[in-house]
Amino acid sequence: MDTDTTRARRWVLALAALASCMVALDTLVVTTALTTIQRDLDASIASLEWTVNAYNLSFAVLLMTAAALGDRLGRRRMFAVGLGLFTAASAACALAPGIGWLIAARAVQGAGAALVTTLALALVTRAFPPERRGAALGVFFGATGLAVASGPLVGGALAEGIAWQWIFWLNVPIGLLTIPLALRRIDESFGPDTGLDVPGLALVTGGAFGLVWGLVRGNAAGWASTEVLAALLGGALLLAAFVVWEHRAREPMVPLAFFRSRAFSAGNASIFFAIASLFGAVFFFAQFLQVGLGHSPFDAGLRLLPWTGTLFVVAPIAGALVDRFGERPFMVAGLTLQAVGMAWIAQVAEPGVAYVALVPPLVIAGCGVSMTFPAAQNSVVSAVPPEAIGKAAGVNSTMRELGGVFGVAIAVAVFAGAAGPGAGYASPQAFTDGFGPAITASALLAAAGALAGLGLPGRRRAPERDAVAVEA
Incomplete structure (x- = not known):
């Protein structure tokens, strides 16, 4: 391998990891500031959730x-656009005068994050050959793990030492630094797409929103209420319509092949439950603490x-070992350990x-x-x-984020059902009454992911034989 190629790959990995760190930091940096935001903006548990x-x-x-835009308009170009959108939305979050403004700005921030995350993964997976991809992804997720590990700590330090708004101002200099470097150091690349699947986007957006709305409103409005039943049923029907449409679409968002x-299939199902x-x-x-x-x-x-910091240490090691031993042992064992840890916490959690x-x-x-x-x-x-790596990375990222939402x-929903709507913050005991069942639900989700992981191939296969054809 020549020196220029090695240097180019290192730049791609470094810049993609830096951008991913910024996005990952913002995913979890809010968690330790939620109590402060709730107090300052007089927010309900439902508002905090949103x-x-x-x-x-x-x-x-x-x-x-985001994957389709990168394939059509250029992955490097849209990666830089995503960084710009994320940076601007972060400033809007910091300037929010009320909870409604903050929620709206967070939604825009998520749109920028979608471009950054999908295209960062696509750039890294395209830059490295299959035999080195696992190790590169291990470094990528390890660097992301640094942000995950430091996110709650940074959020807590800024919320307590300065003001919670600074958890968003922190993104601005990082974004402004990364954009010009990405445009200069990353080569442009394109995928096979020539158009956008607008009906597919509308159907999957409406379906996901309906299901989440129903889950969010279930305890407050009543699980048998017209609002909740209509939201859940409508969301399910729209997702079913999305699957039907993707069978017919000339350029589908998700090639069902x-x-x-x-x-x-098993990899996406497992990561959905893992992130959930x-x-x-x-x-x-963070709120229980x-x-x-x-x-x-x-x-x-x-x-x-001790919890979040493990990603920085374990992910790079696991990534290198995956290249040798295959994915199934790490997926099944990992999610089993996650389930055991969560169940253990649920059993010992009590005030004091x-x-x-x-x-x-x-x-x-x-x-x-x-x-x-x-x-x-x-x-x-x-x-x-x-040529389909961009879409595959997009599907995987979608399953991760939808898993987080659900x-x-x-x-x-479990917390509010156990503690009583609006009662969870009344006292440490009231919070703990809801916390234990909520963490038990997390343990069950991890166990479901471990079961899904059993569907992964039992040993490592050559990528050339493993790859499926993309439908025209």
Whole structure:
């Protein structure tokens, strides 16, 4: 391999990882600031949920569109556009005068994140050959793990030491630095797409929004209410219509032929449940440390490090080992460990519980979920031909973000059902009454992901034989 090629690959990996760090930081940096935001903006639990889910939902439903835009208009160009949109929306979040403005700005931020995340993955997977891709993705997710690990800590430090608005101002200099470097150091690349699947986008957006709305409103409006039933049924019907449309579309968002591959289908299903479990638990754990145990935002972020910090350490190692041993062992074992850790926490959680009792299950859960990221991504992108990597990465990113949306929605629904709507913040005991069942739900989601992981191929196969053809 010549020096120029090696240097070019390193620039792609470094810039993609930096951008991914910024997006990942913003996904979790809010968690330890939620209690402060709730106080400053007089926000309800539902409003707090939407500060997380507005970002994740727009992020999720636009990921496939982001992949198509990158394929058609240039991956490097749209990567830079996404960075610009994300940076501008971050400034709008910091300037929010009320919870409604913040939720709207978070939705725009999610749109920028969709471009950044999808195209960062596509740029990295295209830059590295199959035999080195797992190791590169391990480094990529390890760097992202640094942001995940530091996100709650940074959020807590800024919310406590300065103001919660600075968790968003932090993105502005990073974005302004990365955009010109990306335009200069990354070669442009295109995919096979020539158009956008607008009906498909509308159907999947409406379907996801309907299901999330129903889950969010279930406890407050009543699970048997017309509003909730209509939202859930309408969302399910729109998603079914999306599948039907994708069979007919000339240029589908998701070529359904991909799902004939076990590696592709099982990898996406597993990562959906893995992220659902992770995000549902993260949403409540930072608040439990503050509301249930009385810690400050910074102290809460510090006490999350045994959990979130494992991604920085474990993901690169797992990524390198995936290239040798295949994806299934890491996916199944990892999600089993995540389920065990969450179930353990649910059993010992109570007001005043000693923090040292929470450290072992946090480390177990963190190591487990950290093993899943490079395994799932490698499984998915290795199951398609090189020209379809952008779409495959887009599908995988979509499943991750939709998993996060549904995980938070399910955890909040369980929390509100156990603690009582609006009662969870009344006292440490009231919060803990909802927290235990919510974390149990996260454990069950992780167990479902482990079962899905059993569908992955049992051993590593050559990418040329594993890739499925793309329907014309």
